[in-house]
Amino acid sequence: MRKVKVYITLKEGVLDPQGKAVKNSLNTLDYGNVNEVRVGKYMEVMMEESENLEAQVEEMCDKLLANPVIEDYSYEIEEVIA
Amino acid sequence: MKFAVVVFPGSNCDRDMYHAVKEGLNEEAELVWYLDADLSSYDAILLPGGFSYGDYLRSGSIASTSHIIQQIKKAAADKKPVLGVCNGFQILLESGLLPGAMLANRDLKFMCHQEELRVENNKTMFTSEYQKDGLIHLPIAHGEGNYYCDDAAYQQLKDNKQIVFTYANNPNGSTGDIAGIVNETGNVLGMMPHPERAVESLLGNADGLRLFQSILTYWRNNHAIHA
Numbered sequence: 001m002r003k004v005k006v007y008i009t010l011k012e013g014v015l016d017p018q019g020k021a022v023k024n025s026l027n028t029l030d031y032g033n034v035n036e037v038r039v040g041k042y043m044e045v046m047m048e049e050s051e052n053l054e055a056q057v058e059e060m061c062d063k064l065l066a067n068p069v070i071e072d073y074s075y076e077i078e079e080v081i082a
Numbered sequence: 083m084k085f086a087v088v089v090f091p092g093s094n095c096d097r098d099m100y101h102a103v104k105e106g107l108n109e110e111a112e113l114v115w116y117l118d119a120d121l122s123s124y125d126a127i128l129l130p131g132g133f134s135y136g137d138y139l140r141s142g143s144i145a146s147t148s149h150i151i152q153q154i155k156k157a158a159a160d161k162k163p164v165l166g167v168c169n170g171f172q173i174l175l176e177s178g179l180l181p182g183a184m185l186a187n188r189d190l191k192f193m194c195h196q197e198e199l200r201v202e203n204n205k206t207m208f209t210s211e212y213q214k215d216g217l218i219h220l221p222i223a224h225g226e227g228n229y230y231c232d233d234a235a236y237q238q239l240k241d242n243k244q245i246v247f248t249y250a251n252n253p254n255g256s257t258g259d260i261a262g263i264v265n266e267t268g269n270v271l272g273m274m275p276h277p278e279r280a281v282e283s284l285l286g287n288a289d290g291l292r293l294f295q296s297i298l299t300y301w302r303n304n305h306a307i308h309a
Binding site for chain 2: 013014015017018021063064065067069070
């Protein structure tokens with residue numbers, strides 16, 4: 001079994017109103033040195049091992065998990081010992 | 083003329099869409115459940131607003147993986163009118179039938195009110211009953227209607243006259259004030275404002291009815307040629 005950790009972030013240049021609201025809240029909490037927050041998504045996908053796992057993960061990201069128009073993704077694959 | 087209103091789990095403007103065709107336009111309409119639909123016998127496909135699959139992952143993304151999307155793609159390829167409103171627009175974007183993507187509204191608020199729109203292109207099968215550059219009013223009701231595309235894609239939309247409706251006073255931060263676009267062949271329209279909620283003067287606004295009348299006009303002209 002493999003655990004695939006998928007990180008999805010908004011592309012540079014795409015406005016993130018949610019991140020801006022979080023940034024403002026952090027400033028309100030007196031974290032004056034916070035200049036920017038970008039909110040993304042993190043997913044854990046448990047998969048059976050296979051030879052072309054990486055290619056499959058990338059295909060899944062392109063097709064569904066991320067929207068390539070507005071989002072970038074990266075991933076890590078970990079071995080899970082049952 | 084026979085319209086299909088495709089119903090996904092979480093659609094909630096399907097009845098309004100049905101009503102707009104049935105009572106507003108006086109044409110045939112059927113509510114079609116997304117799982118057991120056969121779209122081949124319909125003349126036009128309508129994707130209603132709502133929150134298909136609870137907007138999980140991204141608005142429209144889960145619906146865009148359902149099998150019926152293949153039939154919708156076929157209808158689009160066959161040059162049938164395909165209209166997606168609100169969540170229907172989001173589904174068209176996520177399925178790649180239209181370019182671009184939706185972001186959360188600029189100020190993160192869910193917006194529900196009338197907006198003034200400009201008809202940028204009245205030479206489409208959806209807008210022939212409007213005046214070019216005419217101002218109309220339609221209700222909007224969305225939290226993620228901030229249309230986004232990069233500069234190159236925007237230029238392409240402009241060059242191909244694919245921008246059909248723009249907001250007179252951009253409420254949500256959309257690129258180029260975009261409220262509605264068509265695909266390159268002009269038979270797939272996605273728009274955030276709700277024409278189906280504005281088909282009766284009695285209820286305050288009939289500006290949306292002309293959109294459905296335009297589709298009917300197109301269909302009749304097309305059928306007269308083939309008859």
